[in-house]
Amino acid sequence: MRHLLTALLAATLLTAHADDPAPAEARRGFIAKPSGQIKADDGRVVWDFADYAFVQGEAPATVNASLWRHAKLNNEIGLFKVTDGPAGGIWQVRGFDLANLTLVDGKTGWIVIDTLSSRETATAAMAFARQHLGNKPVSAIVFTHSHADHFGGALGVVSAEDAAARQLPVIAPAGFMEEATSENLLVGTAMGRRATWMYGNLLPRNATGSVDTGLGKALALGRLGILAPTQLVEGDRQELVVDGRRLVFHNVPGSEAPAEFVIELPEFKAFCGAELLSHNLHNLLTPRGAKVRDALKWAGYLDAAQGWAAGADVVFNSHQWPVWGEARIRHFIAAQADLYRFIHDQTVRGINAGLNAEEIAEQMRLPQALQDELDIRGYYGALKFNVRAVYQFYLGFFDGHPSHLDPLPPVEAAKRYVQLAGGPDKLVAAAQAAFDNGDHRWAAELLRHAVLADAGNAAARELLAQSFEQLAWRAESAPWRNFYLSGAQEARGKAAPKGLGLASLGDLLQHVPIERFIERSAASLDPAKAEGVKLKVNLVFSDLGETYALAVENSVLRYRKGAADPEANATLTLPKAVYLKLLSGQVSAREALTGGDVQFGGNPLALGRFFGLFQAAPGNFPIVTR
Structure with a gap:
């Protein structure tokens, strides 16, 4: 209806x-x-x-x-x-x-x-x-x-x-x-x-x-x-x-x-x-x-x-x-x-007035004159999403409620909600009743907890997919429709394809300053592997005439452009193109070192350990099923 x-x-x-x-x-x-x-x-x-x-x-x-x-x-x-x-x-x-x-x-x-x-x-x-x-x-x-x-x-x-x-x-x-x-x-x-x-x-x-x-x-x-x-x-x-x-x-x-x-x-x-x-x-x-x-x-x-x-x-x-x-x-x-x-x-x-983002979004209504303008309908952006954006712009993600200072992570909270509902069968039954009544938003909310608590619950996943489809088919926003339908695919077990890694950005990367790659590396450092590690490495880019001194300490990668660090454990001299292949996983550190364009000085074990501290991010992580 x-x-x-x-x-x-x-x-x-x-x-x-x-x-x-x-x-x-x-x-x-x-x-x-x-x-x-x-x-x-x-x-x-x-x-x-x-x-x-x-x-x-x-x-x-x-x-x-x-x-x-x-x-x-x-x-x-x-x-x-x-x-x-x-x-x-x-x-x-x-x-x-x-x-x-x-x-x-x-x-x-x-x-x-x-x-x-x-x-x-x-x-x-x-x-x-x-x-x-x-x-x-x-x-x-x-x-x-x-x-x-x-x-x-x-x-x-x-x-x-x-x-x-x-x-x-x-x-x-x-x-x-x-x-x-x-x-x-x-x-x-x-x-x-x-x-x-x-x-x-x-x-x-x-x-x-x-x-x-x-x-x-x-x-x-x-x-x-x-x-x-x-x-x-x-x-x-x-x-x-x-x-x-x-x-x-x-x-x-x-x-x-x-x-x-x-x-x-x-x-x-x-x-x-x-x-x-x-x-x-x-x-x-x-x-x-x-x-x-x-x-x-x-x-x-x-x-x-x-x-x-x-x-x-x-x-x-x-x-x-x-x-x-x-x-x-x-x-x-x-x-x-x-x-x-x-x-x-x-x-x-x-x-x-003291309202949070969800409350403002739920009650926001455009004046009729703006509603009637076809050139500004929510085909791409959505009114509710934009209200939340304005809220975040000024106040951030925190809505001021003390219980949201340190909330449980989604999976742990989901398990407790399922237990509170009397088990997964009762939660799914409640979601089915909401679905049958046309309340697909509430059905999706209930089923989110059921699927997060147990990604193997086939009945919950299928009903969640159906709820997403119903929400998609009446969405005026194309991105909302696409998100709902993509979520339905994942709920039904369609595996995400391999993500877009750095290798797919080759035409872009060759024109990007080296500093941006080192920033990306710093954000890929595995803190558990780097716990207690102190390492210094010089990177000398032979084709750019640029040198960067890198140091790992306190599970942080620091870097500076300029002269090489004389106390570095190792120095690697290489062209930018080889460094990009290293970062994107197209070649290993061992393969790079055996190439004719690469020169190495210092402790090879230290260099190997240094590159082993970084972990590539999965580009196909789950969104609905975690």
Whole structure:
């Protein structure tokens, strides 16, 4: 009954918007549509253009009708003309990956704004554009922000060698490399595991599985790379002439990404909103995990964007489709500014009334005028999740209740709840009654304890999977749907594939400063193995001319760049590439030492012991079953 009611409410919402401009906007400027598959060098399919061909017609019972409408809009894929004029044109390639690749006419070639997430999809997107627009060179690359789906395909747009030889401008916001590498290296293992759930990578492409991500169809899992910026945009505003075109950059850090800018293109009467703007409520805290975003700053930047976009005929963004016309642009931006400000202000009001995050989230309701705006529905972010994000931004995870100062860990608490319920059979029976009554949230909560207490309880796992499915099928947020359905897969015993280790990031790692790898190593130190150990090792990178003195003491890895430590137990001289293979597990310490590029001095046992202190994180850890 609740599922039916949700579907009816969504259908009512869509019926009330018969004048919805989005379908025409999503198709405007269409030139050509791709077909077939994009494959990696080893033959693995990275992208299949037929995956979402089933997303058409009326919404099935297993998909929220509002999300289905949005999924159909994101199904408008191909090459599109955004605008054309005396200065030249702007085009977008959409539906080759999660994000868009934008081509701007420069005087000598294309200024490429954002490069998708993988080498394979970016290569295919550029080839498709050239097939229809001509074989123009790339004259500059612009990364709007520090998330991988906007820079990961850089080496598919231009090779590192070509970029260096031509001194290609690569423009990014201040802090770009630090944030890009921090997010994808330091906690990349855990974030990557959760990202596969959020983006539905493990789900079948059908009406009971993945239908969309909210931002786009899916996230391509190809070769992730990067190019180091040659020009950083500093300060609030900076104007640059890029291949003969004026680009006015406005930094908006702390909004959708820690390092991000938006762009005025006055000669084209266009404004690039990057990911500050999108056709959905965005995440203030993404379910895959990231730094919490500042809702108040985000709203303030959107207010300012009204002025930055003044005079523009079109606003295009890093995801989804553009909007055209002064009145439409003004309304599009203003509604989003009001949305984030409302969520911020009303969450803070609840905080000051003594409510915790769950209480505020449960009672939060948008005003009707904002509820009716299809451009800001929760297709990607979710209202309740964003309320919790604002709470965390100001007060952290602790809700002030003394019992939460030192709570039991989940598995231990689950065992006691099961015992309190009178045993697993009674707990599962109560969950079944809740499920039969349509109370799937409560059923899932009860079954969470049953499964954590005993991961081998097949009846509890199956009912938990069914509860997740019911929650998924009425979720308007695509990431929520994908998380629920991925959780159902795990509950039913589908083993998680091997995680994305450092070896899969080879194109990225070669451009990342050595300090980031040593930080990652420090966070991989096993304190039990390091208990009482004192070791000093020098790492000399022969190809970089850099030396790092490393020391393990108090189960902590310290490091400093500079001169070698004369008291080190061992010194290892090697190229960066060999060190990366050591870190990623592609070679052992013994194999590395026998290579011709590696020189060793000091105590070999000490070096072996040093490398033995570090433990690689599993990239396929369980989430539902622990």
